[in-house]
Each structure stands twice: as C-alpha cells, then as structure tokens.
Amino acid sequence: MPSGVWYVDDDGAWTMQRSAEGQNVSPLLSHADIGKLMHARRLPAAAGAPVRQFPPEFAFDPATGAALQVPPDTAATPPWVPPYGAQPVSDVPPAGAAGLRQASVPLKLADQRAREEHAQADASLPMPPPGEYEFFSAQFGTSAAALLALDPRKAVLHAWLPASKRWLALDPEYGGLLAESDLAHGAWRAELVPEFNSVLVLPTSHGLACIRPDVPSLSYVVEHVGGAPCAAAPVWFQNRLWAPLRDDDGRIRFVNLDAAQKPGSDVLLDGAVELGRVGAPVAYNRMAVWPCANGQLRLQLQPDGNVAASFTPWPEGLVPHFEFGSPYLSRDGGLWQLCFESRRGTYVYVKLGVQAEKADALAPRLCSGSFNYRFATKLKTAPWEEPEHGDDGGKNQAVMPLLESGAESGVSSSVFGVKFATSAGLSSVLRSNERLAAQLVQDDELRETVFHTFAVSEPWRLRLFVHEGMLWAYHPLLSRIDGWALQA
Numbered sequence: 109m110p111s112g113v114w115y116v117d118d119d120g121a122w123t124m125q126r127s128a129e130g131q132n133v134s135p136l137l138s139h140a141d142i143g144k145l146m147h148a149r150r151l152p153a154a155a156g157a158p159v160r161q162f163p164p165e166f167a168f169d170p171a172t173g174a175a176l177q178v179p180p181d182t183a184a185t186p187p188w189v190p191p192y193g194a195q196p197v198s199d200v201p202p203a204g205a206a207g208l209r210q211a212s213v214p215l216k217l218a219d220q221r222a223r224e225e226h227a228q229a230d231a232s233l234p235m236p237p238p239g240e241y242e243f244f245s246a247q248f249g250t251s252a253a254a255l256l257a258l259d260p261r262k263a264v265l266h267a268w269l270p271a272s273k274r275w276l277a278l279d280p281e282y283g284g285l286l287a288e289s290d291l292a293h294g295a296w297r298a299e300l301v302p303e304f305n306s307v308l309v310l311p312t313s314h315g316l317a318c319i320r321p322d323v324p325s326l327s328y329v330v331e332h333v334g335g336a337p338c339a340a341a342p343v344w345f346q347n348r349l350w351a352p353l354r355d356d357d358g359r360i361r362f363v364n365l366d367a368a369q370k371p372g373s374d375v376l377l378d379g380a381v382e383l384g385r386v387g388a389p390v391a392y393n394r395m396a397v398w399p400c401a402n403g404q405l406r407l408q409l410q411p412d413g414n415v416a417a418s419f420t421p422w423p424e425g426l427v428p429h430f431e432f433g434s435p436y437l438s439r440d441g442g443l444w445q446l447c448f449e450s451r452r453g454t455y456v457y458v459k460l461g462v463q464a465e466k467a468d469a470l471a472p473r474l475c476s477g478s479f480n481y482r483f484a485t486k487l488k489t490a491p492w493e494e495p496e497h498g499d500d501g502g503k504n505q506a507v508m509p510l511l512e513s514g515a516e517s518g519v520s521s522s523v524f525g526v527k528f529a530t531s532a533g534l535s536s537v538l539r540s541n542e543r544l545a546a547q548l549v550q551d552d553e554l555r556e557t558v559f560h561t562f563a564v565s566e567p568w569r570l571r572l573f574v575h576e577g578m579l580w581a582y583h584p585l586l587s588r589i590d591g592w593a594l595q596a
Contacts (some may be wrong), residue, residue: 350364
C-alpha cells in the first residue's frame, strides 16, 4: 500500500514489514512507534487487551467489517525546515524573501497571558547524543510528521521515536555516507522537498547532498551533486535550488537543482575570488546574494531569462557583521547588510545588490528581517533611523530575534527572541563565551511575554523549531529540549 508493506497473521493481527521505500522496518521501532508514526487505525480494545493496529489506508477491519478508529491529530502539519522554518520547496513562488529569520507559518503561544518566566515548560524531550543539531519535522516515509535531528559537522542523523521516547541513528541503506559540512553555525541552512519520503538538501564538503531519510527502516539514501565542497548554503531562487561550490582551482561554480532534484547547467563565476567568512544567503525577486567577508557573491536573473553570477567586493574599509542577525528587509524590498566602516569608525547599512547605497547608523541593531531591535525595543522602522523619542531605559538589555512570524488568520505578527543583559558593548557581548542569564520572549503587537528563563554561554545560539503543534527550544549546552504549546 502507499504507506508500505503490511502483513496479517492467522489471528488477523497486522504488522508493518517494509517501508514505502521497500526497506525492512527496523526491529528497534516498537509496535506503538509504528502506530504513532504511521497514523495506524485501530479497533476499540477491551480493557487490558492488546491494541490491534491496521494500515492507515483501512477504514474497516477486513475480518469483521467493524469500523476502525482514526487516531487523533492526523491533520497534516506544515514541515519545519531549519534553521528558521523556511517555506518548503514548491512550484508556488515564495511570498517574501528567502533566507531571513522568518518562519513560513504563523506562530503564537497558546494561553499567552498565563505564561510566566519561571514556569515549567509544557513538555520536554531528552537531548540527542552530544553534538550541535538542526531539527526537521516532516514526513520521512511516515504518515505523521517525524522529527529528525541532524548534526551537519558530524554528518549524523537521528530520528525521534515518539512512543519509545528515544533518539536512534539513521544509517545509509546503500551507497555512500552523508558528507560533513564545515559551514559556520550562522551560515548554515537547508532546504526541504516535501513528499511522503521528503528530501533534505544540505550543503556538504562533497557538494550539495540530497538525502532521503526513511524513518521506519532507520535508514537513508544520499546523493551528492557537484563533486566539490559547498562554499556556502543553498537557497531556493527562481524555482531552483542554488548553491556555490569551490573547485580545486579556487573558482566558484553554482550548481542548481529543480524540485525533482534534477541538475541544471552549472553557472560559473569569472576568475578566482577569495570569499572570506560567508554568511547565510538571501533571495528576493530577481536576485540571490551570499554576503561574505570580502564582498557580495550574487546570482541575478537576466532579461533573457538566464542567471548570471558575479562577485562585488565591499568598498574599501568596509567589514560586514553577520553576528547581529539577518539583513534588514526594507518596505521597498531592498535588503540591507550591517557593516562597519573602519575609516570613519561607524556602523553603516549597505544595500545588497548592484546599487552601492549606504546609510549611516548610530549603533548596530539586532535584526530578524522585517523587525530590528534597538537594545530591547522592537522596531519596524529602518535600523539606521533613530526614534524621535529615544528611550534608553532598556539599554542594559538586548533582544536577539530568533524567529519572526507573520500575521495570518487572526494570529498577529510576532517575534520570538532571547533577551539578555548587555553590561558591555553589544558587539563585545556577542563575541563573549561567558555564561549569561537569558529569557525567551514572544513580542507581538500587544505585549512582550517572557515564558522561559535559562543560563548558558551564547544564549543567542538557541535553535527554535516546531513539531506536533509545539514550539521547542534547543541549545547544545542545555540538558533537555523544552517545548510550549502553540495556538492552533
């Protein structure tokens, strides 16, 4: 059946034997894990009797004709693509810019008014094995959304077993192993092609990896495209997935894939360039940009429909600062990168793209895309504009916006962020490894809600993700993953 191969014994008991990919179901998955992951139907069981499961395609027990129960929460949920919940790959062009700290689904805490900073989380998960993880929630050979934890630097993938309550590693079914990634934490991002067996598209040291996890068999299949290390992360642009690779001769070559992971013609950058430290890519309208320490690596849609690559060095003395968050998306669709101009000793915002527009700033702002923070005050005005009535009462605190969520169907726009003390300058705090007390906040159009308190070094490296209607918070130095219910 579409869900896989199921076997019925002489007593009428059904078990799943092979996944939809044809792989044997792992014996490490319990009967209850399969039930939850596959949305198995069931017969109402008498007290104390074992629960009988049936394939999700069944509405009735074939032996008796009895109607089967549909498990609760079988409604399809949008996939979560790390690090910021990007829209999965689709033929529908994205509504806004890709690559900013903007989730593709509206997010709002349930019972927001009742939240307290020292209250216990609604739920918690144990940590995966030691590492630094990114989290995917989607169908991976499962009827329900499955949760995967990926450590890009170690190239290891773990699946969460919802009934056994444990993480188990996925192994390659055949062919090669997933390659590692050496991209910095802030430069890494992934794309996801949603299917029954969804495909992850990841940057690695061996090219762009297309990996198809199969949770029922605890296995995956991977294909690496390009045959050279990824110089930066991929981004969905003009209905294709693009990533820059660095060849042995030092030259940059862009590989691209369509939604079916079929490669297109490579686009070459003229001459060898030294990018320096790279940031995360952003794409909007006819342009995709990979900001780097030494300049802007860019793809531009040409009037003839072709895509051209270029590299523009920053003006002399200009150094970009990626640690303050995303570039700022202005109301006219421009993307502005925070830089420091050493000649004048001032911060400036530089418009990404062809135009060399600049705007001086009194101080750097922490930014998620459409919103930026002046210390702990959320603003939607341009980050180089100072408020008429500046309130610096909150100058000893700052908020790093982790996720921006747009307004939709009655849910107002909001920002989830980490609030922390800034006794020293903001730039030096962001470079510090000292342990800091921090708060998780939801800041919407009505109020700021503090809903969690924790202490850890570099609290702004917290990763938020959504799975099964919960917002989860992961930091590699914490002892568990806490979660809070979201408004349905």
